[in-house]
Amino acid sequence: MTTDEYESNPTGPLVSDAELDRRLKARRVENAVSAFGPLALVNSQRIDAPQPVWGVPGLWSPLPDGQSGLLVTAEASDGILVDGDPVDGDVIVAGADAMVASTLVFDDHTRGTVVRVEDGGYALRVWDSRSEAVDGFQGIAAFDYDPAWVVPARLDGDEVTFEREGESHTLEVRREGKALQLIFSDATSGVSSYSMGRFLFFPPSEDGEIELDFNRAVLPPCAFSYQFSCPIPPARNRLDFEIAAGEKTVLTVDGDGLH
Template identity: 50%
Template sequence: MADTTPRTPDAAPRTPDAVPRTPDTAPRTPDSPSAAAELERFRALRHAHVVGARGPLALVNTQWVDSPQPIWGVPGTWEPTPAGVSGLRVTAAASDGIVVDGDLVDGSVLVSGDDAITPSSVRFSDTVTGTVVANDDRTSWALRIWDAASPDIGRFGEIDAFPHDPAWVVTAEFVRSEEGAQVDIRHQADLELSRPKPLPGVIRVTLGGVDHELVAFPAGQGDRLQLVFSDGTTGDSTYSVGRFLFPTPSDDGTIVLDFNRAVLPPCAFSYAFNCPVPPPQNRLTVAVEAGEKTVLDTAGAPLHG
């Protein structure tokens, strides 16, 4: 049985971890009785996700592979693939018990990355699985180890959050950028690196009497955006790195920012993630007392220090 005790990786992960899964259940009317009920449903779905087999609490290691090497917590020797080939190659004996795409490995096989048409599935035991992820320019790959029985899942109590407040559902103006516009984003594990992201537009909004032009980048497919922000609660009553919000612009040039749906980044749940930090434009001074606060253990204390 593999040792899957969580640890802080020796080297910072080089792929950004930006988009946690968030239920798409935005309330229609922010001050309606159903809005608070829908928020509770949203939070129940969030809880179910974070404790899942591929939820953030299950991630116990992210290890980048630049040369043939063992991977902490799992068997086999892992090595890079030739240029232009997605993923990693693993060499193992049948006795190691590694199953890739349904077949027991006995020799050397390709483990396709998340950028492949069909990414590979990897199983090490009944609870431990793996996925291969690429960096931004698809030149390097890492193996991620997920443990559905990780100690952090056992210690997890709840995501502490503010109560629903309709005052924090704000309609803002979305101004589209010129084609090709970008914004530089940094990540908490390697702040010295700047990663350019597409900039679909800026969000003009007044919060706490202060005018802002917030920047957001695409959150996967479709028009949904990812807003990475900090505010007057950050590092005090809310997580120290910041929080995420996932709004979608409307065709009429408006965008609704429902801060009740602000969520914690994956790195709040596992040290094996490398999350974006708020760019200067998104560092608010007003205290946004809405959304998720921090991760608590079963005793009501912070899960990670």
């Protein structure tokens, strides 16, 4: 998922807030089932020593310290393509942090990416556009759009402050690409929305005056696949009242919550 989905109105001022909300929700659904959407992630395996990876062929090994990516060892019959070329022997797969990341294809519906993990190692992520989660996906349940949840706020460094029913709340934020990210939970978490909380992205402001549009609160990637790690909201971001706005949960074709 990308943060710029939730930064500004890309269609101009003539589109109503409710219509913009509808379009953004449609884009979220499209992204969820895309080839590298969160429902497609079926494995994320850290590579610390030569080892096989569940779901795909090849032997995967770490590279020397300071070098981006992984080494794959395979035969041409395994059908692995790196940067469009068949692997027959040893090939380096550059990570997403490299100047140019490698493309990695296993078959017509399975792809791979190599990502750096927090302590400096690398993991192989396997994406299957025909995964069980994709096939069983019905949609993303969300609260109805409510303009009352467009809240004026004040940004001061890595904190944002807003008022709700006469009470002031100061929450921690962090930078995520061009946007700022708020990771929060509330009284709907684990009841009518995803238990681990939700994300809200918003643009920075030069004068510190911003709006928090909680109608744009989104589910974290871990709500779609357990292969993603799930960030825990900081203590001060765990709100004791309901924020009945934004996304609730991922729905399966049976109408149940996925997680």
